[in-house]
Amino acid sequence: MRLQSLLALAAASALMLPLGAHAGKLPPEYQSTCVAQAQQQNPKMAKTTAEEHCGCAGKVLEKEFSDAEIKDLDSADGIDANTMKRAQEKVRAACAPKK
Template identity: 75%
Template sequence: MRLQSLLALAAASALLLPLSANAGTLPADYQATCVSQAQAQQKTMTKAVAEQHCSCAGRVLEKEFSDAEIKDLDSTDGVDANTMKRAQEKIAAACKPKN
C-alpha cells in the first residue's frame, strides 16, 4: 500500500472519531424496562409492538445521545427538560407506528 493511501485512510478515520464519540450506550436492562413501561402506559399495546418501538427508540438514543445524556434520561432524580424534549422529538420522528 502506498504511503499516500495510508495517510488518506488515517485522515478519514480521524475525521470520523467525533461522530462515534457522541454515541451513547443504553443500560443493560433498557429493553425489558422500556417494554414493561410501554405496556403499562398503553394497556392495549401488544408486547410485540412494544418491543419493536423500544428497539427503534434504543437505536435512536444510542445514535443521537451521549452516555451522559442517556444516563440523565434514565435517572430518577429529575431529567433535563431539553434533553427529554429532544429525545421525544427524535424518537417520534424515527419510530412512527406503521398503519
C-alpha cells in the same frame, strides 16, 4: 505512495471521530423496562408492538445521544428538559407507527 495511504487513512479516521464519540450505550435492562412502561401506559398495546417500538427507540438513543445524555434520561434525580424533548422528537420521527 505509503505516505499518501497513511494520510488518507488518517483523514478518514479523523472524519469518523465525531460519530464514534457521540454514540452512547443503553443500560442492559433498557428493553425490559421500556416494554413494561409502554404496556403500563397503554394496557391495550400488544407486547410485540411495545418490543418493536422500544427496540427502535433504543437504536435511536444509542445513535443520537452520548453516554452522559442517556444516563441523564434514566436518572431519578431529575431529567434535563431539553434532552428529554430532543429524545422524544428523535424517537417520534424515527419510530412512528406506520399507517
